[in-house]
Amino acid sequence: MDNFIDWGPKLFNALLVVAVFGAVIGLLLIVVDRAPKRGHDRYQLALFLLPAVFMLTVGLLIPAVRTTVLSFTNAAGDFVGFDNYGWLFSEDEALTTIRNTVIWVVLTPILSTGVGLIYAILINEARTEALSKSLVFMPMAISFVGAGIIWKFMYAYRGGGSDQIGLINQIIVWFGGEPKQLLLDPPVNTLLLLVVMVWIQAGFAMVVLSAAIKGIPTDIIEAARIDGVNAWSMFWKVTLPSIRASVIVVLSTITIAVLKVFDIVRTMTGGNFDTSVIANEMYTQAFRFREPGRGAALAVFLFVLVIPLVVYQIRILRQREETR
Template sequence: MAWKFGQMLLALAVLAALIALLLFAASRARGKHGDTVRAIFFVGPTLVLVAVGLIWPTILTIVQSVRGASGSGAFSLVNYASIFTRDDLRQSIINTAVWVLLVPVLAIGIGLLYAIIVDRTPIESVAKTLIFMPMAISMVGASVIWKFVYEYRPTQAPQIGLLNQFLKTFGLDTQQFLIEFPWNNLFLIVVMIWIQAGFAMTVLSAAIKAIPEDIIEAAKIDGATGWSLFRFVTLPSIRASLIMVLTTIAIAALKVFDIVRTMTGGNFRTSVVANDFYSSSFTQNQPGLGSALAVLLFVLVSPIIFYNVRQLRQVS
């Protein structure tokens, strides 16, 4: 144990020495190309880390995805064929699409509604704190909380699940919310919306507050009130923030894993692409198929990221 701790300290010391050496060399750069040399010294290590930690693993994943289910055979597209022909994997893709369609729209809708309702009210700070609080909880922690909310026991038995206790109070039979397809997927989606609505509210509320007062006053003078003021003044003014929140939540929904893994384990037709990637790679001994699913996620996420970057550049 002491030897491993010593190795860690030695590695940190070597890393610190290398960084100090690079900074010293950069500070000594002079002459016509001094700025270029300093830029290389400062940016170079970052580029190396990106190449080692991101680009090289991506290449290895792509190569492994075209070498059979084991990831070590001859060139084959069988993994990609399996993704679109196996019923369970196709269901995972459909479930992922439902997550991406519903979570951003509902989370932004609820967050925007919160932002408008509590804006400049006496309880604004308290209300926003309570709404944002789920963002401070990990996905696993939120999943455990909501698993108790959905907990099922027979109608005659004492209930510990909040939702089933509510049904029993009104004389209704208790339900197994996490088992009954397709509604179980919607109950899982509620957890992500609960978490992300606070994030959407915070960003959109700040964007609304940044709208110049003279624009709002001018619109009111022109007769804009209520819905027309929101549609023609507020929405266009916060468009950049809306796009940022939309793409951010969409990416989170596309990669969702913790909620599904914790609450259902991907059973009862609730699995998503990220969960199948984990299962294939680490529990089913099919790293090639897992790599293909990882590549699929990368392909699906990339257009959203590129669109977000493009929109941010246009705004700036």
């Protein structure tokens, strides 16, 4: 009975939200239906865009402006100018975070796309194509936190002659080596965390690139084979140029995901041992060290890094649409 009483207000609030949403949609439909016939399409477009614009303003635009303002203040809320940005580009801790982020951004998209492309080429020729693609894509269905926990067990260490539960250390023992605490030694630990992201994103790259490869006109492939092109030349001179736009989209999409990576680092190392990245350090500064200004400066810096990639990706997608 007490549980029902506790859940009563929450259930009421949920039903109230659903009712308000239904009322707003119903009101929009009535207004659109009664709009003047002249310019009806414009009224319809404006009214249906209004809720989305409102939500974007409340959920994105206003927080972005507040975060930018906050980045110029200290923990007490006093204006400090560009001090937080000075800390970002001068302190060893912040510079290590930027260095790690650069490593992630440079290596992860290239490795993920390369592995995904290899998978796509090999699996497209396999008899068990559907099953193979499902297995490769499966990590994409796992949350970053779940993937981090799985790989934390993979890298697990036990000392004192105990049996190893981590696969990597067990392999080292099988070959006569000594087990190591793999996630403690920089910069190797950053590379080991990076492997988790590659494992996840390779499935996404494989699906997109596999579809692009299958979309290559058969007459181009047949003409190349008639000319006696071998498999290696076929890849470099026919396949890769034909799927160039898809490769760029995959690279930019994975790069954006990498810039925002948080869960893997937080789950596996907590950002310790020189493994922190911008998104993780943003959380650490704002909520652990009680320095919201520094956290906001990191957030603004991350936002600035993401914008050119988003613009470039939109431009590539538009070019693809225009060429169809």
